[in-house]
Amino acid sequence: MKIFFIVFLLAAGLQLVAQPVVLLQKDVSQTLSQKLKGEYQDVEGPVHQNPHSVQATFENIYRQILQTDKFKEYMAWNMLYLNAEGKIEYLVLSVTRGFRTADGKKEDISVADSLAAAVSTRLAPYLTDFVSRRTIGAKTAIVVFVSFHTQPTREPRARKDSVVNSLSEAMATKDTLKVKTLALGQNLLAGIPEVIYRFPNLEELFLGDNDLETVNLDMARLPKLRHLDLSKNILRDNSIAISKNKSLKLLNLQMNLITDIPRAARNCKKLETLWLGNNRMTGLTNGSFRKLIKVKDVNFYKAELAVLPKGIRKMRGLEVLDLYYNKLETLPKSITKLKRLTHFAVSHNQLTALPKRMDKLKNVHTLYAHHNHLSKLPDRITRMQALHIVDLGYNWLTIFPSELVAFTNLQELDLSSNNFPDFPAQLLQIRKLDKLHLRGNPFLGEDAGRKYSEQLSQLKKKNIEVFY
Template sequence: MKKCLFIGLLGLITLSGLAQNRIVLLRDTTRLNLSLPKLEQKYPPAFARVVGQTGVFAQHGRMFMDTLNTRNQLFFTFIERNKKRLPFPGIMLQTQEYIRPDGTYDWVICEFSGRDMTPEQESQFLQLVSEWYEQHPYPFRTKTGFRWAGMTILGSVPQKRIARQGPGIISTLEAAEKTNRPDTVTFLAFANLGLKTIPDVVYRFSRLKEIDLSKNELHELPARLTADIPTLRKLSLLYNAIPDDSVFFTRNKHLQALNLQGNRLTRIPSSVRLNRRLESLWLGNNGLKELNIKSLRSLRQLNDLNLYNAGLTQLPKTIGRLKHVKVLDLYHNKLTQLPRELGRMKRLEQLAISHNDLKDLPQSLAKLKHLQILYAHHNRLSRLPDEFHRLHNLHILDLGYNWITVVPNVLGKLPSLEELTLNNNNLQEFPAVLLSIRGLKKVYMSSNPLFGREAMTSPYASQLKQLEANNIQVTY
């Protein structure tokens, strides 16, 4: 571990208590005569484990979960903005926060691992963490204060390139230039080569089915790729630097999968529609200012649309025109509501709307008769539409990390439901409706005020045993 440093949120922290908020490394607590057991006795856990004990989650369930979600997003934004101040990427930071009743921090005990830091690097890193805590107290008051533990990895560790091998695969420019049997090559694995342009050697191969150009430094996708390689089925340009108006295709009927995630797109490239047989389109991790469905309407084979972390604040009503899409990924956006027209996507089988700011789901989702999987965790949902009983094919429903205090009775009317997640909500009573879901096989209810290690000695033990007697795997 590193040399002891003791840095405050408003400057250097001293034992005389000149700063209100304090941060210290775990290894230094003994030297500073700081008793963790006494702190834990003073500050109860956010999720009280003892039946009858009221923790901050039970008191401020909605606000608390909303605060956690918001803080996570703000923290990663803060780190991204200050990533040049990290000593190195891949630091694992573990914290134990002791929060006063007014929301400020009494102590923050931190521990980190990764490569060894110099004293100067450690000082800079702890100063960065201190700035975060100074700027982000909890926005609500409690009677006793509380404690909260967290863990995260700061920065991505650059991975060593591993050349893909196998029949028909070429992974280096040198091998591509030297081969005397280009007709046998079906896959060019050119990820992580530092390419700024697509090399001409690519066009040697007349029978290519897949090209992986991920994690390079490309600024343009030329139309020549689809024009000169008529056998190309899959194309990945994940994590390059391609901006708007630099994506070009020729009209074709051979490209089936296109990955443009992690570029510099603010809209769907209009030329995407020229890939008439496209089945899978991934546009996540861009900064889309709008979602122009007109660019996709002609893609009648499109069944997989990925908009993960695409910067979306709303979905257009025209989303309902994508009637052939079966899988829609809207994870990690900033959606506060869903348009009712979403219910017109008749073939939708999997819908992922987690990590947004949704308070309600539209009744029209009940029209998705083929829907099998719904991921809606990490939102602000407290109820479900009664019309959901019409989702006869729904197998998996994830409602974790929401604001649910009473489990909706409509769940008992879902005949195909097999897996249900309710963890990290604010359940105030045992969800008796679970006993009426005939096909239920798994249910997750951990991190709710009612459930913890003492669940089997609580008043709800008999119901939990009844669930288990029905061969249901219960996590509490």
């Protein structure tokens, strides 16, 4: 009996040790605060946009701890510090009134503090089984907000025979031939349910914001599927299998854990749109782009790209290239081989120059290059007469690029927040323009309207709307 009691105590002790440390924000010492900031990576991107499963878990925990409907205007901020196994080591808690710090009113602060204290003493046992599968491999910090309010009753949506909006509805549907859209996002799915194959005429399948770690899709059983959304799951490079097909046109893989364009994309012989944003696409090579000649729109938004491989030229059918929010300092010369490109978006990078032979991109009509380090434009850009929109805001331009005067079809030009010390007189030579953005330049002081009234008047006479 004594031995049994000792074993029981040891087991209980181990369980207590395994529980996360729950602290109130106001009780976190400066030393611990520095330790947490130093050891746990505060990841931008999909980790901040909490998966539905994580949000649902915490909302359920709070419902068990509190009668949350009694505190409708309050919100709990749970800062989770996760170890490399995805388990919570520390949870730092604060409660506020809405998104504010309790409005500064004593009664609000008192209620908020009381709520935080009550919750903090009861949270730990509910957290022991929690695992953040998306952050496994690195010590990470994420924040989960829980609002104490009753969700408003929504008016029931008019049901369409062609649209199914839940797993239960999918299983209950009798006339399966009419269904063209199956929306199973935020259904806490860990695998693709077999029920999807009940709908042979399915054209759109939405599986976003679930916990899918593997996908094996038999397209022969979904011969009309053209739009597949697998965004915001836990998919990795070799965990996506899509059988060969000629129907799929759009594949959305944003907010997963892939590092390279998956082979599955190449099995979609008529794929036109491939969205890969908010992944860490650090595994791209020249070979990544092969057999994607039909793709017209590729999205690498916030994909942590420091280098874009020259193999991008293989995507010869590309019309839209989105490279927003990456770490690119240069672009490969081969990018000018994309002769069909119409939308070229390279904003929020660290580019110091655009490709010298950009003029080869003669079909580009929209150029977004704001928030870079550009101080001049390539000489031959003047040949890009298809340009309608040019955004060069938030760059390092100190001298007005004379090349801009050559464009005859320009509709909108953004030069906001550059470093022009004086009004660029060459702006008056622009022959055609609808909108001109100049805000945030040094020459625009408080009296800019008076000081440059003559120049602004000339622009307005040309029916140019000026934002300054």
